[in-house]
Amino acid sequence: xxxxxxxxxxxxxxxxxxxxxxxxxxxxxxxxxxxxxxxxxxxxxxxxxxxxxxxxxxxxxxxxxxxxxxxxxxxxxxxxxxxxxxxxxxxxxxxxxxxxxxxxxxx
Amino acid sequence: xxxxxxxxxxxxxxxxxxxxxxxxxxxxxxxxxxxxxxxxxxxxxxxxxxxxxxxxxxxxxxxxxxxxxxxxxxxxxxxxxxxxxxxxxxxxxxxxxxxxxxxxxxx
Numbered sequence: 001x002x003x004x005x006x007x008x009x010x011x012x013x014x015x016x017x018x019x020x021x022x023x024x025x026x027x028x029x030x031x032x033x034x035x036x037x038x039x040x041x042x043x044x045x046x047x048x049x050x051x052x053x054x055x056x057x058x059x060x061x062x063x064x065x066x067x068x069x070x071x072x073x074x075x076x077x078x079x080x081x082x083x084x085x086x087x088x089x090x091x092x093x094x095x096x097x098x099x100x101x102x103x104x105x106x107x
Numbered sequence: 108x109x110x111x112x113x114x115x116x117x118x119x120x121x122x123x124x125x126x127x128x129x130x131x132x133x134x135x136x137x138x139x140x141x142x143x144x145x146x147x148x149x150x151x152x153x154x155x156x157x158x159x160x161x162x163x164x165x166x167x168x169x170x171x172x173x174x175x176x177x178x179x180x181x182x183x184x185x186x187x188x189x190x191x192x193x194x195x196x197x198x199x200x201x202x203x204x205x206x207x208x209x210x211x212x213x214x
Contacts, residue, residue: 002189
């Protein structure tokens with residue numbers, strides 16, 4: 001069993017204002033999926049993109065929007081988001097505080 | 108894209124003091140893994156058991172311990188726990204508040 005704090009894991013900058021930590025991944029022996037924690041500064045957004053794998057997301061804090069081609073949906077602490085395979089999406093921090101979320105993806 | 112709050116999902120009682128919500132599962136179209144949110148009342152514990160699939164866990168709030176055959180490790184908000192396949196484990200709420208965690212499992 002591995003027990004750590006998310007801040008024990010080194011962060012990488014994905015793009016300006018967007019930091020990522022892989023808190024559980026294949027290096028830890030995880031066989032099927034990877035748990036990442038993202039932090040977005042106010043005004044920051046992930047890219048509006050698509051890929052052939054799903055996202056399972058849980059908002060830890062902050063406020064923003066989840067964006068699809070159908071529009072924007074407000075998200076806040078304890079929001080849950082499922083992004084299906086190949087659906088265009090991004091997440092934007094529209095609040096004044098850091099927006100934090102877990103995003104789980106398959107290998 | 109599906110956006111909801113975790114409280115929008117009906118809870119089931121797993122055992123006394125332990126509630127579970129499947130916030131993203133196969134019924135939502137998730138193809139590989141299931142995101143659950145557990146709430147443990149003070150003093151409650153999940154069963155000390157093993158199974159042939161892993162857990163990826165993130166503590167949302169409360170304080171307790173993650174237990175393996177090697178002993179107990181304190182956990183609190185933003186603790187991350189990886190339980191490998193077939194490793195005996197449980198989670199106990201040793202604090203005064205509800206302990207909440209995300210637990211992701213493969214199908």
